[in-house]
Amino acid sequence: MLPPPPVxxxxxxxxxxxxxxxxxxxxxxxxxxxxxxxxxxxxxxxVHSNTKAGFIGGGQIGYNWQLGMFxxxxxxxxxxxNAKVTAPTVHGKGNAFEGKINWLSTYRAxxxxxxxxxxxxxxxxxxxxxGVKDFFTSNGVGSSVALAxxxxxxxxxxxxxxxxxxxxxxxxxxxxGLEGLYVDLGHTTGNMLATPTKxxxxxxxxxxGRVKLNxxx
Numbered sequence: 001m002l003p004p005p006p007v008x009x010x011x012x013x014x015x016x017x018x019x020x021x022x023x024x025x026x027x028x029x030x031x032x033x034x035x036x037x038x039x040x041x042x043x044x045x046x047v048h049s050n051t052k053a054g055f056i057g058g059g060q061i062g063y064n065w066q067l068g069m070f071x072x073x074x075x076x077x078x079x080x081x082n083a084k085v086t087a088p089t090v091h092g093k094g095n096a097f098e099g100k101i102n103w104l105s106t107y108r109a110x111x112x113x114x115x116x117x118x119x120x121x122x123x124x125x126x127x128x129x130x131g132v133k134d135f136f137t138s139n140g141v142g143s144s145v146a147l148a149x150x151x152x153x154x155x156x157x158x159x160x161x162x163x164x165x166x167x168x169x170x171x172x173x174x175x176x177g178l179e180g181l182y183v184d185l186g187h188t189t190g191n192m193l194a195t196p197t198k199x200x201x202x203x204x205x206x207x208x209g210r211v212k213l214n215x216x217x
Contacts, residue, residue, distance in 0.1 A: 008172040010066040010120065013217045015059070018077065018179075020210025022056040025049065026085040026099030028136040028151075028202050048097040048136070049203075054083025056104070056208060064110075071120055073110035079103065081206075097136050101204055104130040104183065106161050118169040120177075125162035128183045132157045134202040151200045159185040163208075173216050181208040 027049025058079030065072045080103055087097040105128070112122025135152040161184070167177030188202040 008169065008216075010064045010071055010114075010169070010216075013061070013063050014175070014214040015061045016175075016212055016214030017057075017059050018079070018210045018212040019055070019057040020208060021053055022081050022083060022101075022104075023051055023053050023207040024081065024083040024085055024099070024101055024204070025051045025206065026097070026101075026134065026202070026204045027087065028097045028099075028134065028200055048087040050085050050087040050097075052083040052085045054081055056081050056210060060212065060214070062110075062214075066114075069114045071110070071112050071114065071122065073122075074108070075110055075124070076105070076107045078105040097134075099134045099202065099204060100132070101185070101206060102131040102133060104128065104206070106181070106183070108161065120167040120169075120175075121164075122167070123162075123164045124179075124181070125160070128159045128161040128185060130157055130159070130183070130185045130204070131155075132185055132188065132202075132204050134188065134204070136200055136202070153188045153202055155188055157185040157188065157204070159183065165212075167212070167214075169216075175212075175214045175216060177212045177214075179208075179210055179212055181210075182206070183208065 056079050058077055060075055060077035062073055062075030081101050083100070085099040106126060108124045108126035110122050110124045112120050115121055133154045161181050163179060163181035165177050165179030167175050169175045183206045185204045
């Protein structure tokens, strides 16, 4: 009887694609304006935030070093997202806040161990960069209307990401895996054009679950 074929090494370059769900949480807080309640002096900080689930998909490239039953690696990816977060005003005139991450790229280290020669369990973390678009108006009439109490921001933001996953080498040159990531793109601060001027701070985070398919060279 012939011996089984040798198990392929995890060491080397790989490229692949991914798809899954991103739970985008976004919000804006500000110190109040006359248009919100008619009594700005008595108004404390107000926070508008919400969470929206949407699709995420894209591609990745990376390199692994197998060290016995342990593995170290580097991976970079880029994704598109379609979830748009909205939140209503205090007094119900419509959406006071809209937030969206249009695209997201991460640059991460990976470290894990082989539960079997073909199954990898790993942790990962590193830099996150995303294209963020946020809009806020204290009167809550939507982003198509320009009011004196409107603040919008479209920026490329940097932050951090961390998570983990499991990956299965089901053929010599192919792996499939499940990965979860948490992404924090930090805060964007701007002044609303109100009287008196009010400071608005936007925040964008996301929890991501995705399936990954890789081809290893």
